[in-house]
Amino acid sequence: MAELIDLVKRARKGDRHAFRELVEETRKGLFHLLVRMLESHQDAEDVLQEVYIKVYRNLDTFRGEASVKSWMYRIGVNTALDRKRGQGAEVISLDQSSFFEPESMDVGPERHLSAREIREQIQQAMHALTPLERAIFTLRHDALLKLREIASTLEIDVGSVKSILFRAVRKLRKELGPIQNLIERETTI
Amino acid sequence: MNCNMSQLMFDEALHGDLDSQQEKAFQAHLGTCSNCSDAFTAYGDTLDLVERFGDPAPQVPDIWNDLQPQLDLIDRKKRHSRIRSWGLALSGVAAILLIVMGLEIFNPDPVIVHQKPENKMTEVERFLERSRPLVMRVANGSGSGSPDPVMFDLESRLAGELAVQAREISITLKEQDQARSHGAKLVADLELVFWQWGNLSPAESRHGLGLIKEQLETRDVLFRMTLIELKPNYLAKN
Numbered sequence: 001m002a003e004l005i006d007l008v009k010r011a012r013k014g015d016r017h018a019f020r021e022l023v024e025e026t027r028k029g030l031f032h033l034l035v036r037m038l039e040s041h042q043d044a045e046d047v048l049q050e051v052y053i054k055v056y057r058n059l060d061t062f063r064g065e066a067s068v069k070s071w072m073y074r075i076g077v078n079t080a081l082d083r084k085r086g087q088g089a090e091v092i093s094l095d096q097s098s099f100f101e102p103e104s105m106d107v108g109p110e111r112h113l114s115a116r117e118i119r120e121q122i123q124q125a126m127h128a129l130t131p132l133e134r135a136i137f138t139l140r141h142d143a144l145l146k147l148r149e150i151a152s153t154l155e156i157d158v159g160s161v162k163s164i165l166f167r168a169v170r171k172l173r174k175e176l177g178p179i180q181n182l183i184e185r186e187t188t189i
Numbered sequence: 190m191n192c193n194m195s196q197l198m199f200d201e202a203l204h205g206d207l208d209s210q211q212e213k214a215f216q217a218h219l220g221t222c223s224n225c226s227d228a229f230t231a232y233g234d235t236l237d238l239v240e241r242f243g244d245p246a247p248q249v250p251d252i253w254n255d256l257q258p259q260l261d262l263i264d265r266k267k268r269h270s271r272i273r274s275w276g277l278a279l280s281g282v283a284a285i286l287l288i289v290m291g292l293e294i295f296n297p298d299p300v301i302v303h304q305k306p307e308n309k310m311t312e313v314e315r316f317l318e319r320s321r322p323l324v325m326r327v328a329n330g331s332g333s334g335s336p337d338p339v340m341f342d343l344e345s346r347l348a349g350e351l352a353v354q355a356r357e358i359s360i361t362l363k364e365q366d367q368a369r370s371h372g373a374k375l376v377a378d379l380e381l382v383f384w385q386w387g388n389l390s391p392a393e394s395r396h397g398l399g400l401i402k403e404q405l406e407t408r409d410v411l412f413r414m415t416l417i418e419l420k421p422n423y424l425a426k427n
Contacts, residue, residue, distance in 0.1 A: 016260070020253060031249045045250045052252070053259055118242040140200065141236065147201065162197040166232075169199075173235040180238055 004068035012059040019059075023052055026069065029143050030076050036138040037080040037131050047083055051076045070153040073143065077135045077154060084131050118179060125175035133168035140165055190218040195225045199232045312358055313372045317414055320351055320379055323386075327402045328411050336394045349387025355380030372417065378408045 004025060010018035030051060034044035054075050062071055126134060132154075139145045139153065147165075151158045173180075195218045201207050202215055219226045323344060336344075355376050362373040382404055389397040405411060 014264075019260070023253060023256070027252070028249045032247060035247050041247065044247075045252065048250070049252050049256055049259070052256055053263070056260055057263055115242060118238075122239055122242055141240070146206070159197070162200065165200050166196055169232055169235055172239065173231050176235060176238060180234060 005064060008059060008062055008068055011056075012062075019056060022055075022068075026072055027052075029069070030072060032142050033073065033076055033135065033138045034080050036126065036134045036142070037077070038083060039127065043083060047076070047079050051079050054079065066152045067149065069143075070145070070149055073139060073145070073153045074155070077132075077139075080135070081131055121176060121179045122172075125172050128171050128175050129168050133164055133171070136161060136164050137168045137172075190214050192218075192222060192225050195219065195222070196228065199229055202229070203233055203236065312361075313376060314417070316351070316354055316358055316376065316379075317417060319354075320383070321414060323348060323351070323383075324379075324405060324411055324414065327386075327398060328405055336398065338391055341389075341391060341394050345387055345389055348383040352380050352383035352387050355383060371413070375410065375413050375417070378410055382408075382410070 004022060007018045007022040007025070011022060027048065031044055031048050034047050034051075035041060038044050038047060051072070055072055058075075062068070066074070129137065135154070136150055139150045140147070145153065147158050147161050151161045154161070195215055198207060198211065198215050202212070207215060219229060326344070358376050359368070359373060359380060362368055362370065362376070367373055382401055385397070385404075386401050389401075
């Protein structure tokens, strides 16, 4: 697998295959982030295209000060925040069945239902977060970026990242508290 | 360490990102603060729950086919922009060239005409101006019929004077190392013609003027004089 920075350099010289490879290497993480932030599969797909168009247009301006991933996530977060601002309101509907992978086959029907309920609760809890909180949470726990990398991606200081991340998890805890207690009881029985 | 500081370390502590000194201070605080200890456990449980149940990877759409036409459009715009930039640059260069050429055409006197040899070259122009009526007279054939003796005498004397002036100008141009210029050559040709004309006797006037006309035509004198009128810097060129 080629390094992302090499792909950027080649794409900058007009190598369309290199850009396609860059898209393939990064679209999963970016799409996950956008789904989290926008809470809409369709919006995330639209914004994903927009992000890659911006990346393509700005290949010449990438100076390599941040990692390619950070640079692309920054474009992704900013584009998603712009979309949210443009919408004026949070997207509420979320057709989970359309984009979640199938359940594991070794889970029984009762457990399957329970897992679905828990999943729905978690999605609801995610609604309680602001787009920025969702972005930081996703960059940390899905994209597995270091706090320093998140700070660089969002161009804020590390202290702010820590503070926002703590606030986000506390909100999730508050929303998920009842279901968490239920799970603990089931586990002990 | 206070509670706020310890809470901001929760995430790094869970991921093992604290250095040993921070880890030691963090654990020491948890050991003395049940609130932070409970909050840290809850923090970990929440992340564990989200990781186990709430993080199904969405099916990532293949956007390449939709993306390609838009990338083509960007490339086309970039190319047009580059061509437009080059076009503007070339237009600028062309405009500068036109200005320079315009200056050359409308202010054609070379340095050599207006600087050091200015007076002598101007003298050449004045000489050509004085010579023109005589040259035109022969070239138009007025000398081919029986010339008026009075007029012939007058023209002969005038031609003799012009021949002398031509000699003086030729000497000066030679001193100025311009003997090989077009102006100097024309003056030399006229000197020869005027010299012959000035020495014509009335008896040989008709035949002599015919020969002079031939010489003027052979040497393209009238054409060269016209050329210098139109393009005076021709005088200074070799």
